[in-house]
Amino acid sequence: MEITARPPSPTKKYYIKPPPPLSPASGMPVSARPSSRASVSPRPSTPARPSSSMKLNTAVPQSNRTPAVPANTPVSRPSSPVKTTGSTNHSMSTSASAALRVPDRFQSPTKLSPSPKHLLSRPRSQLRRPASVAVLRDQSDLESNQSPSNPSSPRLRPVSSLGVMSPSQQLLRQSASLHGRTASVSSKFSTDSLVGQGNVRVLVRARPFLQREIDAECKCLLSMDQSLGTTTLYRTDDIDRSDDGLSDSGTLLSRRARDVKEFAFDESMWSVDRMTKNTQFVDQDLLYDKVGREFLDHSFEGYHTCILAYGQTGAGKSYTMNGTDEEPGLIPRTCYDLFRRIEKMTTATMTFTVKISYFEIYNEHVYDLLLPVITDPPTPLKVRESPVDGPYVKDLTTHSVRSYAEVEKYLKLGNKQRATAATNMNATSSRSHAVFTIALKKIESDPIMDETTEETNSRIRFVDLAGSERANSTGATGTRLREGANINKSLTTLGRVISILAESTLGSKKRDVVPYRDSTLTWLLKDNLGGNSKTAMIACISPCDYEETLSTLRYASQAKHIRTRAVVNQDFISAVERDQKLVEMQVTINKLQDTLAQNSSTHKQQTDAQVLELEKFRKVIRYYEDKAEVEEAKRRAIMQENETVKRHNRLITEHIKDMRSEATESMKIPDSYMKEWYSIMQDTVKFRMALSADTSRLLSNGRELSILRTVQVK
Numbered sequence: 001m002e003i004t005a006r007p008p009s010p011t012k013k014y015y016i017k018p019p020p021p022l023s024p025a026s027g028m029p030v031s032a033r034p035s036s037r038a039s040v041s042p043r044p045s046t047p048a049r050p051s052s053s054m055k056l057n058t059a060v061p062q063s064n065r066t067p068a069v070p071a072n073t074p075v076s077r078p079s080s081p082v083k084t085t086g087s088t089n090h091s092m093s094t095s096a097s098a099a100l101r102v103p104d105r106f107q108s109p110t111k112l113s114p115s116p117k118h119l120l121s122r123p124r125s126q127l128r129r130p131a132s133v134a135v136l137r138d139q140s141d142l143e144s145n146q147s148p149s150n151p152s153s154p155r156l157r158p159v160s161s162l163g164v165m166s167p168s169q170q171l172l173r174q175s176a177s178l179h180g181r182t183a184s185v186s187s188k189f190s191t192d193s194l195v196g197q198g199n200v201r202v203l204v205r206a207r208p209f210l211q212r213e214i215d216a217e218c219k220c221l222l223s224m225d226q227s228l229g230t231t232t233l234y235r236t237d238d239i240d241r242s243d244d245g246l247s248d249s250g251t252l253l254s255r256r257a258r259d260v261k262e263f264a265f266d267e268s269m270w271s272v273d274r275m276t277k278n279t280q281f282v283d284q285d286l287l288y289d290k291v292g293r294e295f296l297d298h299s300f301e302g303y304h305t306c307i308l309a310y311g312q313t314g315a316g317k318s319y320t321m322n323g324t325d326e327e328p329g330l331i332p333r334t335c336y337d338l339f340r341r342i343e344k345m346t347t348a349t350m351t352f353t354v355k356i357s358y359f360e361i362y363n364e365h366v367y368d369l370l371l372p373v374i375t376d377p378p379t380p381l382k383v384r385e386s387p388v389d390g391p392y393v394k395d396l397t398t399h400s401v402r403s404y405a406e407v408e409k410y411l412k413l414g415n416k417q418r419a420t421a422a423t424n425m426n427a428t429s430s431r432s433h434a435v436f437t438i439a440l441k442k443i444e445s446d447p448i449m450d451e452t453t454e455e456t457n458s459r460i461r462f463v464d465l466a467g468s469e470r471a472n473s474t475g476a477t478g479t480r481l482r483e484g485a486n487i488n489k490s491l492t493t494l495g496r497v498i499s500i501l502a503e504s505t506l507g508s509k510k511r512d513v514v515p516y517r518d519s520t521l522t523w524l525l526k527d528n529l530g531g532n533s534k535t536a537m538i539a540c541i542s543p544c545d546y547e548e549t550l551s552t553l554r555y556a557s558q559a560k561h562i563r564t565r566a567v568v569n570q571d572f573i574s575a576v577e578r579d580q581k582l583v584e585m586q587v588t589i590n591k592l593q594d595t596l597a598q599n600s601s602t603h604k605q606q607t608d609a610q611v612l613e614l615e616k617f618r619k620v621i622r623y624y625e626d627k628a629e630v631e632e633a634k635r636r637a638i639m640q641e642n643e644t645v646k647r648h649n650r651l652i653t654e655h656i657k658d659m660r661s662e663a664t665e666s667m668k669i670p671d672s673y674m675k676e677w678y679s680i681m682q683d684t685v686k687f688r689m690a691l692s693a694d695t696s697r698l699l700s701n702g703r704e705l706s707i708l709r710t711v712q713v714k
C-alpha cells in the first residue's frame with residue numbers, strides 16, 4: 001500500500017511535446033492549452049510522434065522519432081500533473097512477463113457470461129471510433145474479439161430505416177450537420193478527438209423497468225432515435241403511437257404535445273427492453289463499445305479522461321459503472337481491457353505502470369475506500385490544492401496493480417466499504433459519490449537507438465454520483481434525509497458549475513465565477529469539468545418517472561455544451577538531460593548519505609555523553625539506594641529492640657503486680673487488732689472531744705478572768 005505523495009514542486013523542468021500544429025478537420029490549433037496556462041513554451045516544432053500502438057505495427061524507423069530536445073531549452077510546466085520523478089520507488093513496471101491473471105469468468109465462455117468475449121465482444125472492425133484513435137488492430141486481436149452471435153453487422157439500424165422524421169427531428173439533424181456532427185455516428189467528435197479539446201460527451205441510458213414498476217403497471221414514457229441520439233419524453237403514455245412509435249405519416253402523435261420533450265445527445269442508449277422495434281438494445285457490452293473503449297484509447301494516448309454517471313436514485317448509475325458479477329460495468333471492463341492491452345504493448349523499450357485509488361464523498365467528507373482497516377468512525381481526508389495538479393485528496397492511498405485480478409480485489413473492497421442503504425427507490429442506494437481513479441504511466445525509452453525517454457501519464461476517472469432524490473419518493477428520514485440533503489446540495493452545485501461552464505462556452509457575456517469550491521465534489525472534479533480532461537457524462541434515466549427523468553435530461557443537455565481542453569500529458573527527457581538528472585540524483589543521494597553519516601556520528605557522540613551522564617546518575621542512585629538499605633536495617637534493628645524492651649516492660653509490670661499482691665497479702669492486720677485499734681480510736685475521739693470542751697471552758701474562763709483583770713486595773 002502506498003500513500004500518495006504531495007504533488008511535485010512546480011519548479012521542476014520538463015520538456016513538453018508540442019501538440020500537432022493544426023487539426024486537419026477544424027483548422028484549430030491542436031492540443032492547445034488554455035491561455036491561462038500559456039506560460040509553457042512549446043518544444044521546437046517537431047513532427048507529431050506516431051502513437052505507440054501504431055509503432056507496434058508499422059515499425060517506425062527510429063530516426064523518424066521525435067528528436068531530442070536541446071538541453072538548453074528547458075521549460076517549466078505549470079499545470080501538467082505529469083511527473084518524471086518522484087515516487088519512483090513506488091512504481092512498478094508491468095513487463096511482458098508479468099502474469100496477466102484473468103479470473104475464471106473471463107476465461108471460459110461457457111462458465112459465466114462475462115468472458116473476455118463477453119467483456120470485449122464487439123469486433124473492432126465494427127467499432128465506431130474517431131479515425132485518430134490508435135488501437136491494436138492485429139489479426140489475432142480481431143479474431144479474439146469476433147462475436148459469433150454478431151458476426152458482421154453492427155447493431156445499428158440504417159438511418160434510412162427510420163422513415164419520415166418529425167420536424168423537430170429534422171431540425172436536430174440539420175443542426176447536427178451544421179456543426180459537423182452528422183447522423184453518421186462514426187464521424188462524431190472525430191475532430192475533437194484529434195485536437196484534444198471538445199465538448200463533454202453526453203450519453204443517455206434508459207434502464208429496464210424494475211419489478212416494483214412492473215407490479216405498479218407503470219408505462220414507458222420514453223422513446224429514442226439512436227441514429228440522431230435523441231431521447232423523447234412524454235408526460236403520460238397517452239400518446240397515439242403505432243408499434244414503431246410513429247404515426248402513419250411518420251410523425252410522433254401526442255394529444256398533449258406541449259408535454260413532449262425532445263433532447264439530442266451524443267448517444268441515446270436504450271436498455272429498457274430488447275423487444276422494442278427499430279431500437280438497438282444497449283447492454284453492458286455495447287455500452288463499453290460506445291464509451292469505455294474510446295476513453296481507454298484516449299488514456300493510452302496520454303489524455304486525462306473522466307466518465308461520470310449522473311441520474312435519479314435507482315436510475316442505473318452503479319449498474320452502468322460497476323455492473324454486477326454477471327454483467328460487469330464500465331469500470332471492470334475498462335480495467336480488464338487495460339491490462340489486456342498492456343500485456344500486448346509491453347516491450348523491452350516500453351513499459352507501463354498502473355496505480356489505482358478509490359474514494360467516496362459522503363456528507364461532504366472524503367473517505368478512502370481502499371484502506372484495509374477503517375477506523376470507527378472513519379477518518380475523513382483533507383482536500384488540498386496544488387498549484388501544479390489542482391485540488392487533490394491528501395493522504396489518499398494509491399495501490400500499484402499488475403493484473404485485472406488485483407484491481408478486481410480492490411474494487412470489491414471499495415464497493416463493500418462504500419456507504420449504501422435501502423430506500424423506497426433503491427434497495428442498495430449509494431449514499432455517496434464514488435471516484436475510482438486509474439493512473440497509467442507509459443515509459444518509452446530506447447537507450448541504444450533513441451536519445452529520449454518519453455513518459456506519458458494519464459488518469460482515468462470513473463465517478464459514480466449519488467442519485468438525485470426527492471425525500472418523499474425515497475421515504476427518507478433522519479440520517480437518510482440528511483444524506484439526501486447533502487447529495488442534492490452537491491448535485492445542485494454540480495448543476496450550477498455545469499450551467500456556468502456551458503454558458504461561457506455558448507459565448508454568454510455574463511462572466512460568473514465558476515463555483516467549484518462550493519462543494520467537495522465539484523472542487524475535486526474541477527479539471528474534469530472545465531480543464532485538462534476528456535470527459536463523458538452518462539445520464540441514467542428511468543423509463544417511467546416523468547419529473548425526475550426530465551430534470552436529468554435537462555441537466556445532461558446543459559452538460560453537453562461544456563468544452564474541456566485536454567492535452568497529452570507527455571514529457572520527453574533527452575539523453576543528456578536524463579544523464580544530467582541521474583548525476584543530480586546521485587549527488588543528492590551522496591549528500592543525503594553524508595548527512596546521514598554525519599548525523600549518525602554526531603548522534604554517537606551525543607549518545608556517549610548521555611551514557612556517561614546516565615552512569616553518573618546510576619551511581620548516585622546506587623549510593624542512595626545503599627544508604628536507604630542501611631537506614632532500613634537500622635530502623636528494623638531499632639524496631640526489634642523496641643519490641644524486646646516492650647516485652648521486658650510487660651514482664652516487669654507483671655512482676656511488680658505479683659509483688660504488690662504478695663505485699664498486700666503479707667501486710668494484712670488481724671481483726672482483733674483492728675477492733676482494738678478502732679476502740680482506741682473511739683476513745684481518742686472521746687478524749688479529744690472532752691479535751692476540747694475543757695479547753696473552751698478554760699478559754700472562756702480565761703477571758704472572764706482577763707476582763708475581770710482589766711476592770712480590776714481600771
Ligand SMILES: Nc1ncnc2c1ncn2[C@@H]1O[C@H](COP(=O)(O)OP(=O)(O)OP(=O)(O)O)[C@@H](O)[C@H]1O
Binds near residue numbers: 311316318319467
Ligand atoms: N441497464 C440496466 N439493466 C438491467 N438492470 C438495471 C439497469 N440499470 C439499472 N438496473 C437495475 O436497477 C436497479 C437500480 O440500479 P442502480 O443501483 O444502478 O441505481 P443507481 O442509479 O446507482 O441508484 P442510487 O443512486 O440510489 O445508488 C438495480 O437493481 C439494477 O440492477
